[in-house]
Amino acid sequence: MTRPARRTRRLSQAGGLGAAALLALSACGSSGSGSSSDASAPAGSAKKLSGTVNVFAAASLTESFTTLGKRFEKEHPGTKVTFNFGGSDSLAAGITGGAPADVFAAASPKTMKIVTDRGDASGEPTTFVRNRLEIATLPGNPDKVTSLKDLTDSDLKVVLCDKAVPCGSAAQTALDASELRLTPVSYEQDVKSALTKVELKEADAAVVYRTDVKAAGDKVAGVDFPEAADAVNDYPIALLKDAPNAEAAKAFIALVASDAGQKVLAEAGFLKP
Known part of the structure; x- marks a missing residue:
């Protein structure tokens, strides 16, 4: 009985060492940026967008941005896009005066500069279309x-x-x-x-x-x-510094810059940036 008992203990120790080795390999794999850790992330873990996105946009963007706003709401249930269309200079004055807004899309770099010079934009504006x-x-x-x-x-x-x-x-x-x-x-x-x-x-x-x-x-x-x-005008767009709904605002700007967004703008007659 002594020899079989010793053999059993050796097998148990070997099994323990094998399990420890597997755990060590698993730990090494999960510490990197490999696909194994990505695969373990639960599906749909991205933050769900909600709430209102308030967009101040040049009057010439009325039709195309209205279309994109409806598309955004459809793609992100629970969100609503509201627009304030008008002359870019008046919109810029409203933003610098404290009007609550998430996004500013201007019809010229000059009017966007009114906002950026006051430090009311978050990051650098990007040109998304041109107009003639x-x-x-x-x-x-x-x-x-x-x-x-x-x-x-x-x-x-x-x-x-x-x-x-x-x-x-x-x-x-x-x-x-x-x-x-x-x-x-x-x-x-x-x-x-x-x-x-x-x-x-x-x-x-x-x-x-x-x-x-x-x-x-x-x-x-x-x-x-x-x-x-x-006299071709560049149209810049920017996230505003004090945007009440910054995450949804970023997503709307991303839609404008996407292939789908650019297609809507091109169909409206805008030129590529």
């Missing part, structure tokens, strides 16, 4: 407008965006490049307001973005002009 000017005329272009120079005709009622607004600043750049001067019947606070004047037949033409002409459909006609190439 176009002349919007009455349907069918009854006044036969074919160039920027045609807008200097005193018989035409022309509307421009205010010079402080990106579309107005771009229009002025195009006019200066061609050495043209015109006196509009009004300066509007954002591009949608300028376009509406033509849609309501309160003006014969307006210098707006090509994206706005496209969004208006048959309510206006669009006329391209070569000077627009001298």
